[in-house]
Amino acid sequence: MPQPKTLLQKVWDVHVVAKDQASPSILYIDLHLVHEVTSPQAFSGLRQKGLRVRRPDRTVATMDHSTPTLSLSLALADDMAVRQLRQFESNCSDFGIPLYDLEHPERGIVHVIGPELGLTQPGMTIVCGDSHTSTHGAFGALAFGIGTSEVEHVLATQSLLQYRPKTYLVNFDGQLQPGVAAKDMILALIAKIGIGGGTGHVFEFAGSAVRALDMEGRMTLCNMSIEAGARAGMIAPDDATFEYLAGRQFAPRGAAWDAALDRWRSLPSDAGAVYDKSVTIDASKLEPMVTYGTNPSMGAPISQPVPDPEQEADPAKRAALEKALRYMDLQPGRPLTGHPVDVVFIGSCTNSRLSDLRLAASLLKGRKVADGVRLLVVPGSENIRRQAEAEGIDKIVRDAGGEWRYAGCSMCIAMNGDQLQPGQYAVSTSNRNFEGRQGKGGRTFLASPLTAAASAITGKVTDPRTFMS
Amino acid sequence: MKKFQILTSRLIPLPHNDVDTDQIIPARYLKVIDKSGLEEGLFAGWRYLPDGSPKPDFPLNQPQFQGAQILLAGDNFGCGSSREHAPWALVGWGIRAIISTSFADIFRNNSLKNGLLPIIVDEETHQQLFAMVADDPSTRVTVDLDAQTVKLPNGREAAFPIDEFSKVCLLEGLDQLGYLLKNEEKIAAFEQAMEK
Ligand code: SF4
Numbered sequence: 001m002p003q004p005k006t007l008l009q010k011v012w013d014v015h016v017v018a019k020d021q022a023s024p025s026i027l028y029i030d031l032h033l034v035h036e037v038t039s040p041q042a043f044s045g046l047r048q049k050g051l052r053v054r055r056p057d058r059t060v061a062t063m064d065h066s067t068p069t070l071s072l073s074l075a076l077a078d079d080m081a082v083r084q085l086r087q088f089e090s091n092c093s094d095f096g097i098p099l100y101d102l103e104h105p106e107r108g109i110v111h112v113i114g115p116e117l118g119l120t121q122p123g124m125t126i127v128c129g130d131s132h133t134s135t136h137g138a139f140g141a142l143a144f145g146i147g148t149s150e151v152e153h154v155l156a157t158q159s160l161l162q163y164r165p166k167t168y169l170v171n172f173d174g175q176l177q178p179g180v181a182a183k184d185m186i187l188a189l190i191a192k193i194g195i196g197g198g199t200g201h202v203f204e205f206a207g208s209a210v211r212a213l214d215m216e217g218r219m220t221l222c223n224m225s226i227e228a229g230a231r232a233g234m235i236a237p238d239d240a241t242f243e244y245l246a247g248r249q250f251a252p253r254g255a256a257w258d259a260a261l262d263r264w265r266s267l268p269s270d271a272g273a274v275y276d277k278s279v280t281i282d283a284s285k286l287e288p289m290v291t292y293g294t295n296p297s298m299g300a301p302i303s304q305p306v307p308d309p310e311q312e313a314d315p316a317k318r319a320a321l322e323k324a325l326r327y328m329d330l331q332p333g334r335p336l337t338g339h340p341v342d343v344v345f346i347g348s349c350t351n352s353r354l355s356d357l358r359l360a361a362s363l364l365k366g367r368k369v370a371d372g373v374r375l376l377v378v379p380g381s382e383n384i385r386r387q388a389e390a391e392g393i394d395k396i397v398r399d400a401g402g403e404w405r406y407a408g409c410s411m412c413i414a415m416n417g418d419q420l421q422p423g424q425y426a427v428s429t430s431n432r433n434f435e436g437r438q439g440k441g442g443r444t445f446l447a448s449p450l451t452a453a454a455s456a457i458t459g460k461v462t463d464p465r466t467f468m469s
Numbered sequence: 470m471k472k473f474q475i476l477t478s479r480l481i482p483l484p485h486n487d488v489d490t491d492q493i494i495p496a497r498y499l500k501v502i503d504k505s506g507l508e509e510g511l512f513a514g515w516r517y518l519p520d521g522s523p524k525p526d527f528p529l530n531q532p533q534f535q536g537a538q539i540l541l542a543g544d545n546f547g548c549g550s551s552r553e554h555a556p557w558a559l560v561g562w563g564i565r566a567i568i569s570t571s572f573a574d575i576f577r578n579n580s581l582k583n584g585l586l587p588i589i590v591d592e593e594t595h596q597q598l599f600a601m602v603a604d605d606p607s608t609r610v611t612v613d614l615d616a617q618t619v620k621l622p623n624g625r626e627a628a629f630p631i632d633e634f635s636k637v638c639l640l641e642g643l644d645q646l647g648y649l650l651k652n653e654e655k656i657a658a659f660e661q662a663m664e665k
Contacts (some may be wrong), residue, residue, distance in 0.1 A: 017652070017656055017659040018652060018659075019657045022633050022634060023633075023634040023648070024632070026652055026655065026656070028561070028656070028659055028660070028663070033586065037499050037500070037552075038551065038552060038553070040501075040503070041502070041503060041504055041553075044502070044503065045646075049646075051650075053513075056654075064498075066500055078500075080500035080502050081503070083500075083502065084500050084501070084502055089501045129551060129553075130550075130551055131549065131575060143551075143552040145551035145575055146551060146555075146578075147551055147552075147575060147578060147582065148553040149552035149553060149579065149580035149582040149645070149646075150578070150579075150582070152646060153645065153646050153649055156646060156650065157648070157649040157650060157652075157653070157656055158656065158660070159647070159649055159652075159656050160649075161645055161648065161649065162632070163632070165574075169614075195484055195487050195545060196487065196544070196545035196546055196548065196571060197570065197572070199545070199573060199574055200574060218475070226549075227546070229548060229573060229574070231574050231575065275537055277568050287595070295489065295548070303665035310626050316486050316543070316544065318487075319484075319486075320485065320487065323485065343609075357594065376662050382635050413496045414496060415499065415500065416499070418587065422519070432489075432491065432550075433488045434491040434492065434549060435491070435492060435514055436491065436492075436495055436514045437491050437496070440495070440514065441519075
């Protein structure tokens with residue numbers, strides 16, 4: 001009997017071009033996504049070496065990180081951003097790469113449009129010069145972030161030198177309580193295993209709570225795998241995956257679809273497959289999560305007080321917590337709920353999809369954002385923006401006193417002018433609460449779209465369940 | 470890529486765990502289209518005062534650490550984003566090796582492609598090094614990549630792991646792209662078989 005294989009192993013094995021004794025495998029890459037920030041030096045490298053892009057037809061480019069969200073023109077962008085975006089345009093046109101540029105009706109955040117256009121498919125290898133490439137693993141693809149040198153490798157050879165990562169099974173069993181979402185699941189996992197807990201591994205998310213998630217929730221889950229150090233997170237494809245993909249622009253059609261389905265159905269891990277590590281979390285016991293610190297593992301159920309460094313036995317952890325609370329200017333032992341916020345950001349490749357916006361709108365409808373609070377809602381793609389507008393979500397946001405923007409990374413990374421001022425507090429649906437991530441001196445509480453919307457209404461960190469009884 | 474063989478240097482202590490790449494170089498420095506000048510943004514959030522002047526107590530600004538080429542870092546160094554600007558900025562400042570107890574995967578990969586050696590040592594050596602630098606900032610260690618050792622001033626040698634392929638690339642200053650390009654035929658054959 002053949003050795004039972006994990007999902008990762010199956011995808012890996014069929015993409016190995018060659019394997020020498022003394023070197024890493026040459027791994028073939030099915031889809032390479034490219035954005036403006038991490039690619040310029042790779043294109044320069046190609047030019048210097050006189051190389052072409054091997055497979056422009058397996059390469060897709062979008063503008064998202066430093067693009068304005070107030071308008072679709074570069075008039076408001078700063079000079080550096082404009083220069084980078086212009087360079088990106090010439091790189092794509094010189095090397096024949098399809099580009100979703102500022103005027104393109106399907107432009108958006110790279111990890112949002114890949115799935116939305118049906119480019120992301122089960123069993124693929126997908127890379128991008130961006131750590132949240134893990135998002136695409138929601139479809140049962142092996143998808144991970146790479147650096148710019150590797151971007152150049154893939155542009156030139158459609159391949160990468162890689163060692164096979166270890167496997168880490170993450171089981172979420174049970175049913176989520178109302179008000180608890182995929183974002184809370186992943187924040188709970190990261191809080192449990194730590195920011196380096198998944199280093200060297202690829203997560204496979206499984207269990208009844210994962211099966212019950214729609215594709216957008218699964219993307220949220222896989223998106224933040226990297227925040228626990230895992231380069232990728234994967235979920236075995238199932239009917240929900242196939243239903244999502246059917247009919248999308250780049251999804252296979254007709255006989256090719258049937259053939260693809262046969263392949264995709266064989267991807268789930270075999271019974272008895274062995275993982276290097278595993279963890280189980282009872283999803284029915286989860287609460288809405290919120291972070292209090294300066295990395296995504298410093299998070300807790302929203303009802304918990306800010307932890308006290310004095311109670312931390314490990315000196316390194318104590319020092320880290322002290323440093324984080326100093327930056328955040330938070331008092332140990334005090335509840336986080338009720339803490340005033342200045343800005344609420346709903347967006348990013350973690351939580352900017354239609355279902356996220358709908359959830360936020362469900363609380364904002366007929367209510368007002370608290371005085372003095374700035375609410376920024378930034379859809380993940382132009383497609384999502386138009387769909388949300390067709391449903392009236394833009395109007396709900398505006399009527400509540402919030403700002404409704406064009407698609408982009410926006411305040412997730414604060415490269416385009418959407419940013420916190422020093423000392424400001426934000427509840428944010430993005431993925432990183434690192435010092436200064438959302439603007440120099442800015443302070444971030446990571447949470448779900450529901451928690452973000454509830455906090456915008458009260459002007460304080462707020463448990464969304466208080467709005468739901 | 471610059472060759473890496475033997476390096477003797479003082480150490481710059483940065484005793485924080487989980488230093489993320491947003492700290493190594495904040496996103497506002499990423500709007501560039503080349504690799505030059507990134508060292509200005511290195512640890513910008515920690516290195517400068519709000520008015521932009523150097524923060525006197527940050528190690529990179531202290532006279533005793535000028536010219537040092539090894540960063541002595543806390544656990545899980547380089548977590549977060551995939552930006553290769555992080556190793557570029559470190560190399561631009563003059564760092565050639567980083568000693569820690571662990572590194573984030575993407576950062577480690579990126580470093581190896583830029584002649585920047587990530588050195589993983591055991592907890593005890595790690596603590597000993599921090600103690601030695603606290604005691605005497607002019608403490609020097611010698612990194613021997615071929616032997617895979619860090620030699621401490623007290624004569625102790627700590628071994629560190631590195632995969633053979635990356636080691637050869639660093640020792641010879643080889644770009645990994647060259648290796649991939651040499652395998653072009655295999656890649657083409659694979660594509661043909663797959664796309665049939
Ligand atoms: S939304 Fe944020 S995390 Fe996602 S790709 Fe953009 S900058 Fe990166």
